[in-house]
Amino acid sequence: MKKWFIGFVAMLALFTLAACSTVEEKEDDGYATIQIDEVTQKMEDGYIVLDVREVSEFAEGHIPGALNKPLSGLQANDFSELSKDEKYVIICRSGNRSQTASDILQEEGYSIVNVAQGMSSWTGHVAK
Helix, strand or coil, rough: CCHHHHHHHHHHHHHHHHHHHHHHHHHHHHHEEHHHHHHHHHHCCEEEECCCCCCHHHCCCCCCCCCCCCCCHHHHHCCCCCCCEEEEEEEECCHHHHHHHHHHHHHHEEEEEEECCCCCHHCCCCEC
């Protein structure tokens, strides 16, 4: 009985620590991550969609009104065409590059939200 109780307490402590570390990581990011179905609302709230896919990917189809600023450019410290007075929704194909771009932009002082998914999950209108 004692071994079972000790095991139970240990598992409870482990789950509690794991939950706390997840919250801290999210806060440490300095920005929110939204779901793909929240992008339209953010646009209505005045956010600009910033698509960080490469130029050729963007040309194949993007959210109407989106700006294209490839991650490779951001990594080279090219922030031309961006304004710190604007708010941006950061999107890519699947969510990986947008997270990296969000880290860079947040560190540079831009107001951003990251999209957990990407254009591969977008069901809205696509411009070419």
